[in-house]
Amino acid sequence: xxxxxxxxxxxxxxxxxxxxxxxxxxxxxxxxxxxxxxxxxxxxxxxxxxxxxxxxxxxxxxxxxxxxxxxxxxxxxxxxxxxxxxxxxxxxxxxxxxxxxxxxxxxxxxxxxxxxxxxxxxxxxxxxxxxxxxxxxxxxxxxxxxxxxxxxxxxxxxxxxxxxxxxxxxxxxxxxxxxxxxxxxxxx
Numbered sequence: 001x002x003x004x005x006x007x008x009x010x011x012x013x014x015x016x017x018x019x020x021x022x023x024x025x026x027x028x029x030x031x032x033x034x035x036x037x038x039x040x041x042x043x044x045x046x047x048x049x050x051x052x053x054x055x056x057x058x059x060x061x062x063x064x065x066x067x068x069x070x071x072x073x074x075x076x077x078x079x080x081x082x083x084x085x086x087x088x089x090x091x092x093x094x095x096x097x098x099x100x101x102x103x104x105x106x107x108x109x110x111x112x113x114x115x116x117x118x119x120x121x122x123x124x125x126x127x128x129x130x131x132x133x134x135x136x137x138x139x140x141x142x143x144x145x146x147x148x149x150x151x152x153x154x155x156x157x158x159x160x161x162x163x164x165x166x167x168x169x170x171x172x173x174x175x176x177x178x179x180x181x182x183x184x185x186x187x188x
Contacts, residue, residue, distance in 0.1 A: 039149075039150040039152065040150065040152045040153075040170050040171065041150065041152075041153060041170070041171070041172060042171045042172075043171070043172070044172055044175060044179050044182075044183065045183075045186070047135050047149065047150075047153055047172065048089060048135065048183050048186075050135070050137075050149050050150075051089070051091075051135040051136055051137060051149050052090075052091050052092040052136060052137045052138050052146075053087075053089070053090050053091070053092045053096065053134075053135075053136040053137070053138075053146060054087075054088040054089040054090075054133070054134070054135050054136070054183060055082075055084050055085075055086065055087055055088060055090075055096070055102075055133075055134055055136065056084075056085050056086040056088065056131065056132070056133050056134075056180075057082045057083050057084045057085045057086070057102075057131070057132060057134070058082070058083045058085060058129075058130070058131055058132070059080050059081070059082055059104075059127055059128075059129055059130060059132060060081070060083060060129055061080075061081060061129065062126075062129075063078035063079055063080050063106075063126065063127070064078075064079045065077070065078060065079070066078075066079050066105070068141065070110075070141075072112060073110045073111060073112040074110065074111045074112075075107055075109070075110045075111075076107070076108045076109045076110070076111075077105045077106060077107050077108060078105075078106045078108055078126070078127070079103060079104070079105055079106075079145070080103075080104045080106065080127060081101055081102075081103065081104075082101065082102045082103070082104045082132070082134070083099070083100075083101055084096060084097070084098055084099065084100045084101075084102060085098060085131070086098065088133075088180055088183050088184055089183055089184065089186075092138050092146075093138070094138070102136075102145075102146055103144060103145045103146070104134065104136070104145070104146055104147070104148070105139055105142070105145045105146070105147045106127070106147070106148055106151070107119055107147070107151065119151050127154070127156075127166075128156075130156055130157065131156070131157035132154070132155060132156050132157065132163070133155040133156075133157070133163040133175060133180070134146075134148060134154075134155070135148065135149040135150075135153055136148060136149065137149055151167070152165075152167050152169075152170055153165060153167065153170065153172065154166045154167055155175055161176065161177040161180075162174060162175075162176050162177075163175045163176075
């Protein structure tokens, strides 16, 4: 009798454990659908070489949200106004000078079918006002806008001339003035 009771208890615990795992797996893990596995560069040179434009500047106000319909998905983007304070490298087709106001597009998520996929999660989604070092490419869909090369590389000035990656967990966590000067030298 005791043996049957123990076997029944083990069976009930196993079924309960499997049920909890299934509920957690279906409802918690898959709700996130974050694909923060976007490109992560290993060196500043690689990051700069993948960019049309490397600039310093100021985001002085919040964003506006834009939904852009692409062929097979709907993207949600945050649009920021960015005042250029220094052009580090410029391989774009535009002449950009100090004081120019650029429109920066930052993709946040996309919807494909009935599923929404977040490119960013939590506090890294909204950019605060402040000084930034940005690695940008011209937006192929809107030539008046620039897009951030990778959502995993977004640098905000934390100390004088020291820019920290807001995303973290990348090989390039901080960029200083000496690295920025090296980028300028490579493009001369």
